[in-house]
Amino acid sequence: MIIGVPKESYPGDRRVALVPAVLPTLTKAGFEVHVQTGAGIEAGYPDSQYADKGAKLIADRAAVFAADIVVQVLCYGSNDVTGKEDVPFFRRDQILIGFLRPFGSLDVVQEIARAGVTAFSVELMPRTTRAQSMDALSSMGTVCGYKAVLLAADSHPRIFPMLTTAAGTVTPARVFVIGAGVAGLQAIATARRLGAVISAYDLRPAAKEQVQSLGGRFVELPIEAKDAQDARGYATAQDEDFYRRQRELLGKAVQESDVVITAAVIPGKKSPVLVTEDMVKGMAPGSVIVDLAAERGGNCEISEAGKTVVKHGVTIIGAINVAAGVPYHASMMYARNITAFLTHLIKGQKLNLNPEDEIVRETLLTRGGEIVNARVREFFTLPALTS
Ligand SMILES: NC(=O)c1ccc[n+]([C@@H]2O[C@H](COP(=O)([O-])OP(=O)(O)OC[C@H]3O[C@@H](n4cnc5c(N)ncnc54)[C@H](O)[C@@H]3O)[C@@H](O)[C@H]2O)c1
Secondary structure, three states, X not given: OEEEEOOOOOOOOOOOOXXXXXXXXXXXXXXXXXXXXXXXXXXOOOHHHHHHOOOEXXXXXXXXXXXXXXXXXXXXXXXXXXXXXXXXXXXXXXXXXXXXXXXXXXXXXXXXXXXXXXXXXXXXXXXXXXXXXXXXXXXXXXXXXXXXXHHHHHHOOOOOXXXXXXXXXXXXXXXXXXXXXXXXXXXXXXXXXXXXEEEEXXXXXXXXXXXXXXXXXXXXOOOOOOOOEOOOOOEOOOOHHHHHHHHHHHHHHHHOOOEEEEOOOOOOOOOOOOEOHHHHHOOOOOOEEEEOOHHHOOOEOOOOOOOEEEEOOEEEEOOXXXXXXXXXXXXXXXXXXXXXXXXXXXXXXXXXXXXXXXXXXXXXXXXXXXXXXXXXXXXXXXXXXXX
């Protein structure tokens, strides 16, 4: 069975879906790997390393898509800029694996389905212990949280750690993280390593202990979210009244901070606005906000997706596709996740798409021309499939 690895085409994305180090595992499982020429170069993986591990390098993108299985980081769906150009290469019953943004545009997901591909969306991976090694969302969240702190530190006019020097003492930067999921927790850990003083908030009470274990102060707000967490561990959407109360209460913590990193998202929903323009006005000049939710509507009222803007003296980074900014390790982690998933799908050198298996069932998005994922069908209010 052949796995094709096209070069990522989203502008500025330097990641690659498979790195040379995972090829021996795949070869042993019975796969042959075809890599588009130059696919890994920008992430730090030259063609020669793929060739050394037994991959075939192919210059023609269409020929890479002739594989039985195509793995990408950003497939059409999540790649809303150039992804559409790959659709003519899709072949019926071919397997496609990657980020597909299953709760994005119904038209796009239907277009993918109509192409006849059997598409697996890595965003839909269950957050279970069994699926942990395949959890690309967590891998990218980790990289993203790390990079967000570096972006903030790079833009901030102050030094992060406390320094005692002959020229006097420098006080540490105060970093406030809103949304302590995978990305937020990694941001806390990274900012702490840089010596900042950390506080953090999340509406899920379970996050408190995690924040504290990383050396952060958990900001308690005197409001309680209704059923803060769903069965999958994700935050549930709250009503506008709740968000309004949150904003009123978060104001003080935001204004006392030099850096605010926002990473509060709800799967499939527009992100809640938690930092208003008025709060930004109250921040000290030179402060920095990194809005990791910018792509999904933004946690900061005045962030602009994909842009860095300075408003009221505050630098607001509307960061998108942040994990792509650390392509070597983002690719390595992603490749390991995908390899674990591929070897999970294989039984005796044959593909085994067992619908009884939770990992297969939950991640399978399209098959035989249809959207087959129950969660996605429900989200788009499509009638449930009978068989
Ligand atoms: N294998 C596993 O068991 C596993 C792996 C990864 C994540 N998880 C869990 O999955 C859950 C989701 O993690 P994620 O990083 O994908 O989250 P996410 O990216 O969906 O959301 C980021 C964070 O934003 C928070 N948030 C949402 N709305 C908010 C608001 N109004 N105010 C403050 N915070 C708000 C969420 O609670 C979450 O912690 C977490 O409970 C995490 O611990 C489990």
